[in-house]
Amino acid sequence: MPINPSELEQMSGPPRSQDAPPFCVGCGYDLTGAVSERCPECGQVFVRKEWHDRVAAIKRRMLEVEDANNWAAFGLKGACGGLLLLILCVIVRTGMSVSFFRIVAGILGAMAILMGLGVLRAGSLPEWARERLPQPPRKDIVSGALLVGAVDVALAIFGPF
Numbered sequence: 490m491p492i493n494p495s496e497l498e499q500m501s502g503p504p505r506s507q508d509a510p511p512f513c514v515g516c517g518y519d520l521t522g523a524v525s526e527r528c529p530e531c532g533q534v535f536v537r538k539e540w541h542d543r544v545a546a547i548k549r550r551m552l553e554v555e556d557a558n559n560w561a562a563f564g565l566k567g568a569c570g571g572l573l574l575l576i577l578c579v580i581v582r583t584g585m586s587v588s589f590f591r592i593v594a595g596i597l598g599a600m601a602i603l604m605g606l607g608v609l610r611a612g613s614l615p616e617w618a619r620e621r622l623p624q625p626p627r628k629d630i631v632s633g634a635l636l637v638g639a640v641d642v643a644l645a646i647f648g649p650f
């Protein structure tokens with residue numbers, strides 16, 4: 490089975506700054522082998538040390554976005570589970586289990602919303618970094634997590650059962 494490089498990187502722990510790809514933080518131009526401290530593409534001057542740290546920070550955030558997709562998917566599953574519990578509440582109607590299920594469903598819904606919102610961090614990335622994301626933010630999964638999560642919370646609090 491082929492292993493993709495970003496998976497390999499995730500397995501080997503958080504990226505170290507010396508692993509940072511030599512990209513211009515201004516325009517994303519590949520600065521491998523650049524001799525001067527000025528980007529040949531956009532003219533941005535960079536101090537090598539600072540530039541190293543900034544690229545490393547951006548790269549860390551890129552990995553966080555990848556994780557965020559997984560968290561959003563996880564949150565969506567939880568929120569769907571919460572919805573099932575609420576449907577169960579409607580069927581069962583009375584008893585202790587109903588209030589317990591409501592609380593659990595509400596918590597699952599709130600967690601789905603939080604996990605879905607984590608993907609918004611991608612918005613703070615510069616455009617060139619967003620273009621290079623191995624896995625762009627999954628808007629479908631995120632909106633699913635937010636939507637089902639919100640329905641869970643609303644039903645858990647205001648549900649007429």
Ligand SMILES: [Zn+2]
Pocket residue numbers: 513514515516517518528529530531532533
């Ligand atoms: Zn540049």
